Amino acid sequence: MKIEEWFQVLRSKAETIEEQWSDASEQERLQLADQLFYLRQVSDTVVDLWLQFEERLSNAIRRVKEMEGQISPAEKSVPGAESLSAVKATMTMTNEQGTAMEKTEKTSYTPASPPKEASAYEPMFRRGEGFYHLRMYQDAKKCFAELMEESPDWESGRLYYAYSLLFCEEQEGAFREFRLLSRSASSPTVVAISYNAIGCILAEEQQWLEAAQAFKLSLEAKPDQEEARYNLALCYYLDGDAQEALDEIERYMQKDEHDWEAQMLWLRAAQQLQAMDEEAELTPPPSLQLPTRELDNDTLQEMASLYESVGNYHRAQICYHFLSERLPKAGWAWHGLAWNTWLIAGTKRALTLLKKAISLSPENDDFTFSFGWMLLFDGQVDQAMAAFRHILERDRDNRLGQSGMISAYEKLGELASARRLAKEFTDDQDPYVRALGYFHLGRLAVVEENWRLAEQYFQRTLTHAEHFREVPIYMQLCATKLGETVRNKELFPS
Template structure:
């Protein structure tokens, strides 16, 4: 049978039910409701399969266009936006749980409890799975009023309320079930649903308590384990998030959303405590080609933050294979290659990144920075000035020129530019200006002034890892000066 004929048959079945409904008896309507429910299941399956096919087809077309160089700049998704989209997906994917699944798991048990309410239950269930939630709510409200102790009926009622955008009323139903239901599954599902409602309101602490209760009641409630880890992360408890998501990954090691959550929690912990020892789960211990691109990008970022440049380099190597037309993959590979092996091996890679994204200032700056530290001052200055010709206030280009003037011994010119940073509206830029001025004061051996400048960078000290070393150096030098002054005072008559 052709696919067009098959769909025509399905459409005809729906039309016949619609035509006969008004004149049908109650029993016939129940039968037709079952048929509609079956057609809805078929429709959902077809839609799911079509979405999978459409996604695969779009990816294939996009990849081929990239390989052939036919994708315009406007069509290319910037890596920052991709990272942000990934972050949003991690935040929302499992907090907004598949609430229908919780109900389906209990359906069989429900039939044994129905007794005389079977027709009303089937009607409500049909409406629910047809996504006619207002009608489902009315049916289950009637059932609950007739049989208030019927747990699964009340669970359906709670989810119907939730889909009708009545979270407060739904929350009350789930809270009642969490306190009174005899079925551990119903209690666990209720706590999980309560956690979802609270999380959508960003009440992370209360949501975490609900998810924790769900897991304690039903250990295999993996969605609640994931959600608990997510709440810890959103509330800033990095270590707790890592503990929970690692337990989740034991049973779900290939869940890319969970892998991303672990990486984000690890980055947060690293930013809070640089001495923290991080041992990734088995699925993240070594970068492999099988990992999702977003996961590889997150892994590379994590490895860079802890100074493991070799593994970051491997991540970017896999990304360049998968996304050869994306400049950011080559830039990441170039930067980590430079940190490992120096300018000669990295320069070709960063040039490729610039060719793919000629307007990306980060790439041009990296090119100039590599040349600067290789002693090629004239070429480095040309790179930085090319950025300033397009935008004289470009902070990256100015920062490069500060370092170039420092190398050339033109400290007054370097200080002139750095002082412009200290009046910028952006706090990080102001800190960068004080950092530059502190380094210039160190060159001039003005230790007290250097210490004052470095102190002003402390709100962003995690961005400047050298700050503790510089402050320690300043303290040593000032201490030595203090001792010299004391000795000279003792020698005076």
């Protein structure tokens, strides 16, 4: 029997016991309990045998490396890439859509050999290392705690101990151990890894300034500690320092330009900078200058969003084209393709794509609104109003549907109806909705050529939400009609 099949039999036995327990009699439960005890004994035996195998395997790998001249006999490869793939420090970021992006650090290094007096405790180290591999962090913590009592200067053991504490959610203890290593370790790599872990712990508590300083110290100790550079860029981004984030992530991408997490971070930092300064000049790294099929889905989506924000609809369209090919049942991909196609080529070519999106997500009001909006600008006002009313039938207070109706009433010349709806927006609790209401009222005043009133409404728009791109154009128009000169700070308030 293959080992996979054997484990499957064991899993099936455990599942059967769980299923039978609730309906079992007292006598049957005793028998089931005996079976569980037997399975626990089997599990413990497997763990012990695996630990022995892991120790023998690690020794063999180290010995082969010594014979091949890859490491000196005095060095120990703990924890290295082949033996500590689970050592990691994680920072999480969230974009505007609420999706999470995660960067996981996997550390590989070869520190100095353990102290001479520690050789007697190497079996204890190997046992703890084995538990760590199995993600049995409580057991690993106990082993390494005992090891630290017997051999407190063993840097690799203390590093394992610190990470075991961290994964047991004992952050205070882990922080203390990492700080001790950062100040006393003889290996620059151990120092760098410790500072990086400290930075991650601080970042989780949103102590951005302190976290950034820790990542910088990690890079000072070991300039090629790329995980720390990535985390520093991420820290800057989460703290709103877009330019600093871009500078660091571009340095990181000089080593690995195709790292998709780094690509996404660059795109998000670029969007952040663009929101703060619309005239900021951005030059993407080579791997992001053109969308290609080699990019993963998340990166393509981020690229599309960035291209849309700067008005590069052709490249955004390419991104959504690749996404719709790869994700044919994703309504949002077809919607993005339809919207950018409309901006480039007009309604006729876009509507077919948009109908595909709506067929995949018929309850999505955004898609229905886009359908009505395209029809409205194509002069098909009645059909557009039917789409907006369809949204309002499901939710009479839907601001998206109401906004569409305001624009439709404006097209029909029914300005009183449009004005009545727009004024409802100005009482909303959401600042953006209030700004949208004032924007609609300003447009209606422009239609009536009431330039002074329109100017006042547009100024109120910027009071509640600064990022209405059309407002500066309308304010310039009002100033021209009123024979005035509009000041730049009025167009682009700080």
